[in-house]
Amino acid sequence: MDGGGRSRKSAEERRLQIVQAAEKLFSRKGFHATTIEEIAWEAGVSKGLIYVYFEDKTDVLFLTLRFVLEIYEREIPTVLEGVHHPMERLETALRVYCSLVDSHRDATFLAYRSTMELPGDQRAAVKMAESKTTRILADCIEDCVRGGFMGPLNVEMLAYQCVLYCHGWALKYWAFRDKMTLEDYVSEGARLLIVPHQTSQAV
Numbered sequence: 001m002d003g004g005g006r007s008r009k010s011a012e013e014r015r016l017q018i019v020q021a022a023e024k025l026f027s028r029k030g031f032h033a034t035t036i037e038e039i040a041w042e043a044g045v046s047k048g049l050i051y052v053y054f055e056d057k058t059d060v061l062f063l064t065l066r067f068v069l070e071i072y073e074r075e076i077p078t079v080l081e082g083v084h085h086p087m088e089r090l091e092t093a094l095r096v097y098c099s100l101v102d103s104h105r106d107a108t109f110l111a112y113r114s115t116m117e118l119p120g121d122q123r124a125a126v127k128m129a130e131s132k133t134t135r136i137l138a139d140c141i142e143d144c145v146r147g148g149f150m151g152p153l154n155v156e157m158l159a160y161q162c163v164l165y166c167h168g169w170a171l172k173y174w175a176f177r178d179k180m181t182l183e184d185y186v187s188e189g190a191r192l193l194i195v196p197h198q199t200s201q202a203v
Contacts, residue, residue: 015053017043019058022060027106031061031114042188061114062122068107069129072100081166086147090140090194095186097133097166102182108170130163137162158193165189 021043025034040047054060072116079096083089096136101108115126144150169176169185176185 009097011053014049015063016067017049017063018045018053018060021105023043023068023107023110024062026064031057031117035105036060039117058118061110062118062126063127064107065111065115065118066129068104068108068111069126069133071104072097072133073129073136075100076133080136080140084144086140087149087194087198090137090144091190092190093137093140094166094194096161097162098169098182098186098189100163101166101170105170105173108167112167112171134159134163144197148199148201150194151199153197158197162189162193165193 018039022034022039025042026039029038034057036050037047038059039057040050043050050060054063076093076096080089080092083092111126111130115123118126138155141150141153141155141158145152145155166189169182178187
């Protein structure tokens with residue numbers, strides 16, 4: 001039993017190695033210009049091993065994008081568990097999301113650049129995974145409105161504006177990195193996206 005556990009862990013670690021290597025290469029060179037051989041070399045594994053875990057290069061791209069989206073879906077709620085005030089939860093969600101995007105800037109850029117390379121069913125799965133993260137933000141916004149801390153608004157539209165703002169840290173990192181810190185960026189996002197909707201009760 002212990003041996004099986006170690007084997008599963010080893011397989012997960014190898015899959016993660018491959019995904020991280022693919023994320024780096026796809027973002028730097030593009031999907032079409034990157035070969036399976038290059039991914040194998042970058043990951044420090046054999047080409048044959050990649051085909052143990054992935055059907056083809058498109059499958060590598062799909063699982064690379066899913067891997068990062070699942071991190072967002074898992075980590076944001078984990079941090080929110082100890083936060084109770086609706087406004088603080090929303091600001092915390094924005095901060096954590098931006099921080100996770102910062103940790104996976106290549107993957108965020110890759111999602112915008114290469115999602116259309118996926119077949120329809122995989123594109124739909126990626127969109128569904130992203131929608132789950134957007135729903136977390138929407139729930140936070142709805143709680144703020146319900147509690148009277150924010151005025152009536154289009155919850156879905158504001159949630160997507162928050163998502164785009166978080167992604168913007170990666171997409172325009174070249175423009176922001178010499179002008180502000182990540183914390184500055186998050187604070188500016190709260191000022192632009194959250195503060196205008198606050199009621200006097202939230203102050």
